Amino acid sequence: MPNQKSNPGNSLEEALKALAEQAKTALEEGFVYFKEDLKLKGSNLKKTDTGAAINRPVIISRASMVSPEAGPICVTTSDFSASPKAGEKAGALNSYNLKIKSCQKCPLGKTRLNFVFGEGAPGAKLVFIGEAPGADEDESGRPFIGRAGKLLTKIIEAVNFKREDVFIMNVLKCRPPNNRAPEPEEVKECSPYLFKQLEIINPVIICTLGNPATQTLLQTKEGISKLRGRELYWNGIKVIPTFHPSACLRNPAYKVDVWKDMKFLRKEYDRLCGSGN
Ligand code: URA
16 A cells, blocks of 8 residues: 555555556456445435336436437337236246246257246346346256356346346246257247236336347347447336346456446436335
């Protein structure tokens, strides 16, 4: 440490340098220090029980990140007015899991060890959607518990959420062999399960991780790099896409953008749900 008494100017400079170094390391290692960076204000919006779409503002501007030609994407597939209330969601999810967990609609049903339904708080206001189970998830029946999952947990915690308070699931419920990308036919058969889960949970924000989740939800072929930062909705629910944790593990530079998306997500969450949630 520099000598603070004899040279306070240098000491400040050194301290700032050290902080910058620390921040850089945190980005590289995975978000651990960034909790301190959040100076988020509470919301003055009225808190709602289920976060029903009607109570949310429709126009949300993120002007600095929205490219001029890119308007909002608002995908609407169904009417959510019959969505169950918070107390009924756990039961509805459990029954739905029982109903679909023996699925044999695509060849992955034959090769899977476990059907990975997803896990978390049935009344979660924030949902994360990944691509498909990997080897660890296939073996355990739980989503995002391998290397990418550990990073996802850090990302979630870095913006002051707890993993158990959100809901985590995938587009595909069964592992593709050798972790290959989902085939269109598999997505076609499996995505109605995801949509039904979302309909039951009816969150306030959906964070899609990577291309398959984002493109499946928004019914687009546009890539994640173009979709990030735009105003996006699925059935009136705000969608915030970001890079998949596996992409961050392969290329740590993506963590910078993921961190930006997460800070935006936290602000939006507080604005829409109230910061006490
Ligand atoms: N584990 C999951 O559950 N989903 C992914 O997309 C990647 C790893």
